[in-house]
Amino acid sequence: DSGVTQTPKHLITATGQRVTLRCSPRSGDLSVYWYQQSLDQGLQFLIHYYNGEERAKGNILERFSAQQFPDLHSELNLSSLELGDSALYFCASSAQGTPGNTIYFGEGSWLTVV
Amino acid sequence: QKEVEQDPGPLSVPEGAIVSLNCTYSNSAFQYFMWYRQYSRKGPELLMYTYSSGNKEDGRFTAQVDKSSKYISLFIRDSQPSDSATYLCAMSDLTQGGSEKLVFGKGTKLTVNP
Numbered sequence: 001d002s003g004v005t006q007t008p009k010h011l012i013t014a015t016g017q018r019v020t021l022r023c024s025p026r027s028g029d030l031s032v033y034w035y036q037q038s039l040d041q042g043l044q045f046l047i048h049y050y051n052g053e054e055r056a057k058g059n060i061l062e063r064f065s066a067q068q069f070p071d072l073h074s075e076l077n078l079s080s081l082e083l084g085d086s087a088l089y090f091c092a093s094s095a096q097g098t099p100g101n102t103i104y105f106g107e108g109s110w111l112t113v114v
Numbered sequence: 115q116k117e118v119e120q121d122p123g124p125l126s127v128p129e130g131a132i133v134s135l136n137c138t139y140s141n142s143a144f145q146y147f148m149w150y151r152q153y154s155r156k157g158p159e160l161l162m163y164t165y166s167s168g169n170k171e172d173g174r175f176t177a178q179v180d181k182s183s184k185y186i187s188l189f190i191r192d193s194q195p196s197d198s199a200t201y202l203c204a205m206s207d208l209t210q211g212g213s214e215k216l217v218f219g220k221g222t223k224l225t226v227n228p
Contacts (some may be wrong), residue, residue, distance in 0.1 A: 002157060023145035037218075042220040043158070043202065048213045056213035061222045090157055099206055099214045101175070 003027065004106035006091050012112045018079040021109045023091030025072055029104075031055075031097030032074040034066055038087040049074055050097045066071070081113045118139050120203055120219025129228050133190040137203035137219045140184065144205040144217075147179050149188045152200045152221065161201075162188065193226045200224070 003026035008107040013019055025032050034046040045058035049068035060066075061079075067073040078085060088108045120137045127133055135149075137183045146165055150158035162177040164170045164186075170177045176189040186205075190197055200221040 002159070004157070033216075043204075043216075043218040045215050045217070056215055058215065088155075092157075093173070094214075097213055101214070102160055102163065103214070103216065105150075105159070107157045108155075110155070112177065 001021050001047055002104040002106060004091055004093050006089075006106040006109050009107065010110045010112075011083060012114060015081055015083060016112055017081050017113075018077065019081065019111065020090050021076040021078070021091070021111075023076070023093075023106060025091075025093030026104055029093035029095050030072065031094045031101075032068050032072070032076070033092040033094075033103065034060075034076050035090040035092065035105075036087050037090060043090070046076070048097060055097060061086045078111070081109070083113050086111055086113045117217050118203065118205060118219045119161060121222055122220055124200050124223040124225065126225045126227060127193055131193050131194060131196060131226070133197070133224060133226075134187060135187065135190075135201050135203075135224070136187045137184050137205075139205055139217075140180075141205070141207065141217070142184070143188075143207040146206040146214075147177070148204040148206070148216070149175075149177055149185050150202040150204055150218075153200075158202055166172050193224075195226045196223055196227050198225045 005024040046060040048056040167181045178187040202221040203219040217221040
């Protein structure tokens with residue numbers, strides 16, 4: 001158990017809908033990352049938050065947004081969902097968000113868009 | 115050319131074999147190199163973390179980094195059926211905002227047969 005908690009574990013939704021994925025980082029970690037894992041693209045970095053502020057963006061679609069709250073939990077919002085958004089979404093956390101700090105991954109939220 | 119290339123396998127070996135996994139990369143800015151292990155439908159788990167070139171050993175696992183060749187390897191000695199998983203190489207550099215961003219290979223699926 002990495003200590004990173006993600007909910008829900010699985011969800012199925014229809015195209016055009018909106019979903020919210022939730023993440024609680026490890027106790028004491030200030031950084032939260034979101035990654036998307038699909039069969040064809042592998043693990044792709046989406047976005048990084050540190051202590052409530054956005055630090056870096058990867059290949060995150062404009063239909064996707066994220067935030068980190070004062071209690072350090074984070075949410076990833078996915079809207080106008082398309083079939084191609086079906087993937088495993090991972091949240092990860094680290095103490096500081098700089099190299100040298102181990103990044104711990106949660107178990108993932110499996111999204112299926114039908 | 116992809117930033118990180120990893121042979122997807124699959125790789126099947128008998129128990130007790132020495133396993134060699136490797137990745138090549140194109141971005142000379144990468145300074146931190148990691149190997150993650152991912153069991154089916156689980157989150158990636160950090161196995162080895164190396165900074166710059168050199169070797170690092172941890173039990174049955176040895177990680178090697180050759181920055182001049184842009185090549186990293188993971189060796190598993192005396193492989194066990196419990197080592198059956200997908201192994202992902204990952205590398206990081208700093209984004210412009212000082213954030214660590216991991217770039218992953220697509221993973222090699224390893225099966226160790228009893």
